[in-house]
Amino acid sequence: MDTMDVMDVMEVLSVSGAVHVPRSDSFALVSPESGREYRILLACPEEPPPEGGYPVYYFLDGNAVFATAVEAARLLSRRRGEPVVAPAIVVGIGYPTEQVFDPSRFYDFTMPVRPEELSFLPDGRPMPMLGGADAFAMFIKEVLKPAVERRFPIDRSRQTLFGHSLGGLFALRMLFAFPDAFRTYIAGSPSIHWNRRPLRELEKAFAASVRGEPTDVRVLIAAGELEDGHHSGMNGNAREQAGRLAALASYGVRSEYREFAGEDHLSVLPVLISHGLRFASMTS
Numbered sequence: 001m002d003t004m005d006v007m008d009v010m011e012v013l014s015v016s017g018a019v020h021v022p023r024s025d026s027f028a029l030v031s032p033e034s035g036r037e038y039r040i041l042l043a044c045p046e047e048p049p050p051e052g053g054y055p056v057y058y059f060l061d062g063n064a065v066f067a068t069a070v071e072a073a074r075l076l077s078r079r080r081g082e083p084v085v086a087p088a089i090v091v092g093i094g095y096p097t098e099q100v101f102d103p104s105r106f107y108d109f110t111m112p113v114r115p116e117e118l119s120f121l122p123d124g125r126p127m128p129m130l131g132g133a134d135a136f137a138m139f140i141k142e143v144l145k146p147a148v149e150r151r152f153p154i155d156r157s158r159q160t161l162f163g164h165s166l167g168g169l170f171a172l173r174m175l176f177a178f179p180d181a182f183r184t185y186i187a188g189s190p191s192i193h194w195n196r197r198p199l200r201e202l203e204k205a206f207a208a209s210v211r212g213e214p215t216d217v218r219v220l221i222a223a224g225e226l227e228d229g230h231h232s233g234m235n236g237n238a239r240e241q242a243g244r245l246a247a248l249a250s251y252g253v254r255s256e257y258r259e260f261a262g263e264d265h266l267s268v269l270p271v272l273i274s275h276g277l278r279f280a281s282m283t284s
Contacts, residue, residue: 033135045087055088055158060167062092107132109170164188176202192237224263
């Protein structure tokens with residue numbers, strides 16, 4: 001049998017049409033704060049909603065991780081064992097582009113910072129525009145979440161925000177500024193070095209608040225083993241952050257730090273998604 005060459009295969013693919021993630025859709029939403037447009041990717045399970053509504057997982061960098069997250073959630077909901085991962089709505093917050101990681105994320109995921117406060121500068125590249133996290137947080141809270149809740153019955157007590165790298169930084173920022181927005185916050189390989197000072201200020205206010213009025217949140221901070229030793233101090237920063245959160249356990253902050261063996265900054269994503277879904281499903 002003759003082997004088809006690359007052009008033959010590409011012709012067959014173009015005739016056959018695109019492959020779609022089952023039971024998924026996408027739509028555009030615009031932030032009234034920034035005027036930016038986002039591509040929202042949405043998947044719902046086959047199962048009917050439970051009495052209290054579906055859990056919801058919100059994933060930053062939706063262009064990169066949505067399909068992996070949907071399949072992980074679908075498969076884990078069929079496994080036997082603890083914790084039980086219930087069928088859930090998966091939301092990817094992406095951009096209207098085919099790029100895996102759109103440059104707009106630099107602005108959306110970071111707080112304002114003076115250039116001299118950064119621990120490094122991109123090698124030979126212009127500094128991206130930073131500082132749009134406030135507007136992006138308002139978009140998630142006031143535009144995106146209500147849009148999802150209009151489409152599906154949602155269990156508001158079982159909502160999770162997942163971010164990786166700069167998205168992990170943003171997840172921590174959301175935790176400290178709006179701890180009631182989600183029950184579970186997953187910060188993978190968080191780029192704390194981009195916003196160390198403003199993040200620490202938010203964290204101090206958060207700690208003082210929960211000491212006065214205890215909360216009920218779960219926080220997973222994780223990184224790949226092979227990220228340790230990076231000039232940004234990625235793993236060390238993450239471990240220190242997790243340690244400070246662990247000190248708030250008696251005030252309702254249940255936290256965990258994980259370092260995944262043999263994984264680097266990008267290869268950690270699939271295992272982090274799998275572990276994050278199970279972490280979010282724990283009841284204690």
